Amino acid sequence: MRLLLVEDQKMAAEYIAKGLTENDFVVDVAGNGIDGLHFLLSNDYDLAILDVMLPGIDGWKIIEMARQAGKQTPIMFLTARDDVEDRVHGLELGAEDYLIKPFSFSELLARTRVILRRQTAQSPAAEEHLLQVSDLTLDLRKHKVFRSGERIELTQKEFLLLSLLMRRSGEVLSRTVLAEQVWDMNFDPETNVIDVAIRRLRSKIDDNFEDKLLHTLRGAGYVLELRKS
Template identity: 35%
Template sequence: MIHILIVEDEISMLKGLQDNLEFEGYQVDTADNGAEGLKKLLANKYHLVLLDVMMPEMSGFDVCKSARTRGIKTPIIMLTAKAEEIDKVLGLEFGADDYITKPFSLRELLARIRAILRRTGIEALTEDHQIQKIGRLSVNFAGYTASVDGQEVKLSHKEFEILHYLYAHKNETVDRDNLLDAVWGTDYQPTSRTIDNFILKLRQKIEADSNDPKIILTVHGIGYKLIL
């Protein structure tokens, strides 16, 4: 699984980026200041770093420069609220691989991440580009395809997204509200019956016996858990 470090001192943005990247299937670590970010970067192996520029204790520039002087070659995308050319040039001169100016769209950020992972040959490591066996179902999340015993099985877009989120959090209890926010967004919330119907449809395609589920479990009063 692709392992990404986010270093960002704005907690709401940090949490938002973490949730969205985890939904995309990435494993995510976080740090809310430059010094902590550098410490984690030196102590762990990451495939990519999202690094804010303006932070307490150490700026993103200093973190990037220090990491590069210590031989860390992990790809770095700088996150900056400044649009001045000098800041972009500094980031690249200190060893950043790319930069993106706030505010940015999630789609643009994901495109930048995937572009760097492709250039560095890391993208092929992601589980999303492999066939995942979930109960009876074989799933390719990147290709939006699914099959049982070699026979294609039709999943709706929402079914793929729900299953993708549960898979990204496999063996964990997923809060119902978090699942709804991740798949439908905060502007529209389906009823409890709607999400239950989607889970029922997924069970019929995944479970050996949908009336006695062993893969997608209901955690009463909380949400669901995908067991693998």
Template identity: 40%
Template sequence: MTLTEFAQYARSSSSRERPDDVSSALARRSRVQARVREIGEPVNESAARSEKHDVTVLVVDDEPNLLELVASAVRYEGLNVMTSLNGRGAVDAARTTRPDVVILDVMLPDLSGFEVLRKLHEIDESIPVIFLTARDAVEDRIAGITVGADDYLTKPFNIEELMARVRGLLRRSRHWVEEEHDPTVVVGDLMLNEDSYEVTRGGDEIKLTATEFELLRFLMRNAKKVMSKTQILDHVWHYDFGGEVNVVELYISYLRKKIDHGREPMIHTVRGVGYVLKPAV
């Protein structure tokens, strides 16, 4: 699911209602990997680490579906994410690992978002907080900013706007530095350009579909590391195939035909674990 699809979902959703097709996708997604634990337990998604940024975002919302969508958008940005379904879990998570930004609902089952913000600022008053809430009255916005929030966004919302505000707060707190991007990824004689979407091996151009390109990019960005089918589903399809790992096997076979056919193989199966891409020997 891309950020554009996140935005379409957010625009079409109220804070308490979900379209049937989105609910089905979320149900399928949960079979791939349970991202949200029991209510109150913060989940540290430390595996999603950025090569460029060591930044953690804490997302707090009592709606599991919305919580996971926002967390997925944060991971899509290459940032670490922690999640909590209630206020006390959020405060406990912040005590354990100081977040660089908090995305916080106001209406939580135990503490109000305003109370959570006060407790967060007792831990560290410099933690930036964005309220993300269905409470859209002017007096609510004023109250949110008055108690110390850095930003206030109402539901339904645009996920791209939310992430832009997160980046703005990170820049303001000097945790986000725009770095020069090198679009070229090279593994052995295989080269991929993320800007032009060109792929070559040994100088020969290879035509890939959009999904094949994303799969190859993920494998190349993790060259010499064994990637499980679940990890591939998570990062390439963003759970949309609901645990159907055979789609990974299918697209790996497509890539092998285009990347390895007639050449020394670069894509290898590690039985019972997953796949690894490494330079040909």
């Protein structure tokens, strides 16, 4: 599932994003309110986690403008503003939850999962835990991958990498994006970590199949999509 985190404290943002990524979420991070609103309006997220006190525009304004634009993305406020009036205000604006800093990551994770389960229950026909591209299927809940009914064993990093590529199927993802989303690392153009991981993943999901799904666009990045042989 894809989440948006809007947090201006860099260390806090890195800590939260790393923890969520390790729990199989794909996380986009914005460091100010203007970027956060742009991300929220431009993409489809399963949940947005917003600080209230942000540079540019605050979290209150983000949810107001998002709702005015017709975006119904579930929102959780994560903020040091702990007055009862603030909590009430956040919930009245349409937030699903309001978590006060300092917080434990385990509680944040639990609340995130509760919101996502609630959203799934409200639309029972949607199998949001399943990703599919052609005959390749990834089950986020069971942590399993199949192609043409054949089970494919992946490492944790390979699973995260494949889930990101499948969520954004047809979109060219740069090595920098993959590094930030899967490895949570500042990108070193000299490293071959991403290239090695892509080669290993391709060998597992493509080598034994006629139709190839994982493609390299030289100088641009990688894309997962069906291209008939």
